[in-house]
Amino acid sequence: MASASSTTRERLSRETLAAGALALADREGLEAVTIRRLATDKSVTPMALYWHFKDKDAVLDGIAEQIFDSVVLPEPSTGDWDEQLREVLDAVLAAIRPHPLAADLLAPRVMKSVAGLVLAERVIGMLRRAGFSPQQASQTASFLLCSIVTLVTSEPGKQTNLTAEDQENLDRGKRAQLASLDPKLFPSLLESAEFFLYCDDEDTYFARGMDFLVDGTRGVRPS
Amino acid sequence: MASASSTTRERLSRETLAAGALALADREGLEAVTIRRLATDKSVTPMALYWHFKDKDAVLDGIAEQIFDSVVLPEPSTGDWDEQLREVLDAVLAAIRPHPLAADLLAPRVMKSVAGLVLAERVIGMLRRAGFSPQQASQTASFLLCSIVTLVTSEPGKQTNLTAEDQENLDRGKRAQLASLDPKLFPSLLESAEFFLYCDDEDTYFARGMDFLVDGTRGVRPS
DNA sequence: ACCTGAACACCGTTCAAGT
DNA sequence: ACCTGAACACCGTTCAAGT
Secondary structure: OHHHOOOOOOOOOHHHHHHHHHHHHHHHOHHHOOHHHHHHHOOOOHHHHHHHOOOHHHHHHHHHHHHHHOOOOOOOOOOOHHHHHHHHHHHHHHHHOOOOOOHHHOHHHHHHOHHHHHHHHHHHHHHHHOOOOHHHHHHHHHHHHHHHHHHHHOOOOOOOOOOHHHHHHHHHHHHHHHHOOOOOOOHHHHHOHHHHOOOOOHHHHHHHHHHHHHHHHHHHOOO | OHHHOOOOOOOOOHHHHHHHHHHHHHHHOHHHOOHHHHHHHOOOOHHHHHHHOOOHHHHHHHHHHHHHHOOOOOOOOOOOHHHHHHHHHHHHHHHHOOOOOOHHHOHHHHHHOHHHHHHHHHHHHHHHHOOOOHHHHHHHHHHHHHHHHHHHHOOOOOOOOOOHHHHHHHHHHHHHHHHOOOOOOOHHHHHOHHHHOOOOOHHHHHHHHHHHHHHHHHHHOOO
16 A cells, blocks of 8 residues: 555655755755755655745755754853854864855855854854954954855865766866966966865864964954 | 947957956846846847857856956065065955955866966965965965955845845845844844944955954964 | 857746645 | 646757858
8 A cells, every 4th residue: 555655755844855955965066956856856846845945045044054053052161262262163163064065055144043143142242252342243253154164165175076086087187287387487386286186184274274263363353 | 231230249259258247247146147148138149158158157267267367466575474465465355345246256266267376376475485384375375365255245235236225125124133032142143233234344344354364374374 | 250040958936726 | 734737937058050
């Protein structure tokens, strides 16, 4: 009977659809996230999604929301303001790192999920207590989130979702293009050529990024 | 006769098409930049564009190239490395600021135009002389460019291209959403609410952003 | 060299209708 | 409440053909 069929489709829900969308983005990139693709993946008609989401942008909101939900904010510590900032930024980075292909959705959507709001409140509050004005605090907080996204999305070698051989071909092409440059005109570029293609130590890459952000924040801190 | 007609179409060229594409992006955003739209704007068939550009991505490359071309790099000065860095970053910012709706194209395309390569060489060279390793120099340079783009694209109130009234409606909605938050839970967010919607002084906003970037770079500088 | 015409395989979305 | 069918207005792109 129908109930025994292994292909019976379970009911759709906002949550399972959003989870499917995030998984798809992680595997194939944001361009692959389309209403029609999502529908066929769930063996359903495209229009079925419109019951659960207002439009495609709401689906993307759902992806972002899941990532914000995965941020585990540390307990407020007793350290200096810059140590506390570092701990929170580390938590955000940890949540975003698994999703380099979806991270671009986050910055414009902080205010559209409660987890995003909680995160923003946390960072802005910390900056306020560190002496920032409301305006500076909100601007700095938003810049910090954007920067973490930038670190994740522009890590050398991580911006793509190709097969190993396609990746190799693309790398070979870039290497050739760089190698064809005049060494008199582009000495530093040629010297660093390899490091545009891959990142040999991700952890120190991100650690340095975090150092940069905390130092930068210290630099613009009033008085 | 036809030669006297004011509507005679002049010959297409890669340059005029790319200029039209940039102007369109500036006016209506990147989503408006489509092969078909560009074609009808130039009173031509969509397929005509494929003579001048390999595909749509090449059109976007053309937009990015124009912005990179508009960067006027300062003469190498005799100041400290951080002063020189600041001067170059200011030049990049000045070139990107007029194009908030197209700026997202830049970061992945630095290596695809000569102006981009020249810019990258300049920054990486400066960082090398300041003591950065080739790897750190290239990573920092790429992060700096991304950050300038971030400053421009995420300036409060500038992420959109709506009519004045649509903008007001949207702002009213956001204000209402923020105002509905629990003041016990989101005190700092409510305090800064206005500053998510507009930026009262763009110049100091950008100046502080540049301070942040130079201080951050100082912070991660070796030894 | 430069452009057109017709066609294909995709999109998001609306609206009425089914259960 | 939840999903389908048919239709519309868009995309990018290929391929053969015109001048």
